[in-house]
Amino acid sequence: MNPFWVDFLKGMLKPLAATAVVLMAVVLSYFQNLGLEREMLYSIARAFLQLSVIGFVLQFIFTQKNIVWIVAAYLFMVSIAGYTAGQRAKHVPNGKYVAGLSILVGTSITMLVLVMLHVFPFTPRYIIPVAGMMVGNAMTVTGVTMKRLRDDVKIQKSLVETALALGATPRQATVQQVKRALILALSPVLDNAKTVGLISLPGAMTGLIMGGASPLEAIQLQIVVMNMLIGAATVSSIASTYLCWPTFFTKSFQLETKVFAED
Known part of the structure; x- marks a missing residue:
């Protein structure tokens, strides 16, 4: 596998582990009948995707004059x-x-x-x-x-x-x-x-x-x-x-x- 992707996947281990606290929030929302479970999961998934993409976009833009x-x-x-x-x-x-x-x-x-x-x-x-x-x-x-x-x-x-x-x-x-x-x-x-x-x-x-x-x-x-x-x-x-x-x-x-x- 390409070394870049190896480093990328290794670097994502901690962010993925940090989603444990989001799951805690989802469980609390469920037992409190807040109805926010789906929105919480959608929000964190969207943020994960957006930040992953925008990092490479910014790297490209920063090199432009x-x-x-x-x-x-x-x-x-x-x-x-x-x-x-x-x-x-x-x-x-x-x-x-x-x-x-x-x-x-x-x-x-x-x-x-x-x-x-x-x-x-x-x-x-x-x-x-x-x-x-x-x-x-x-x-x-x-x-x-x-x-x-x-x-x-x-x-x-x-x-x-x-x-x-x-x-x-x-x-x-x-x-x-x-x-x-x-x-x-x-x-x-x-x-x-x-x-x-x-x-x-x-x-x-x-x-x-x-x-x-x-x-x-x-x-x-x-x-x-x-x-x-x-x-x-x-x-x-x-x-x-x-x-x-x-x-x-x-x-x-x-x-x-x-x-x-x-x-």
């Missing part, structure tokens, strides 16, 4: 993230497009600032992993923001309609709901930044230290990562609220009945 590969990989990640976040906010009209555009705006602006300040060189080896972290984080925040905003407006529909009847604009009528949605979505990101290193050991910093890098270099990188995650998440979540407004209201500044119908 053409900017097209960077842009293509970035847009692919944004598309998947937009679809996933839109699924969470399924009652928001055109939710997948709203989420995708919000994530694109938030992460691209953050990335542009970092590149212009020479924090990262514009090469696939740096940009793609950094973009992946930002897009993944922005995806979670954007999905929560959109879902919470729609749910809050629905719950307080009478208050919003009263404000509109008194002459308020859609923005003015929903300002409190927007604030609550943003605070709820961004709180986990901020809590993570407050407790990083005390409760959770960040992967980027730990990986660099385990790889032989100096602690100072690892700390500097992790600080940059935390800063960019907060920046991208904030811009993406705020952008999603602005993009949601046109779908929540009619042209005559009335709540769109279909959006807030019973779930």
Whole structure:
């Protein structure tokens, strides 16, 4: 057998052994009647396949110097993230497009600032992993923001309609709901930044230290990562609220009945 495949199969022994904890979760789900057993097995199988494939894809992209590969990989990640976040906010009209555009705006602006300040060189080896972290984080925040905003407006529909009847604009009528949605979505990101290193050991910093890098270099990188995650998440979540407004209201500044119908 080819030495490459021998090493590959040997390296997969530990990941396969680690699926024991997933089986434990499946058993617990079964006895608790959660109905998540199939989804758990599907999720771990999908993750196993995706990571196996993407490792070779990244190795190929990292060796390329053409900017097209960077842009293509970035847009692919944004598309998947937009679809996933839109699924969470399924009652928001055109939710997948709203989420995708919000994530694109938030992460691209953050990335542009970092590149212009020479924090990262514009090469696939740096940009793609950094973009992946930002897009993944922005995806979670954007999905929560959109879902919470729609749910809050629905719950307080009478208050919003009263404000509109008194002459308020859609923005003015929903300002409190927007604030609550943003605070709820961004709180986990901020809590993570407050407790990083005390409760959770960040992967980027730990990986660099385990790889032989100096602690100072690892700390500097992790600080940059935390800063960019907060920046991208904030811009993406705020952008999603602005993009949601046109779908929540009619042209005559009335709540769109279909959006807030019973779930």
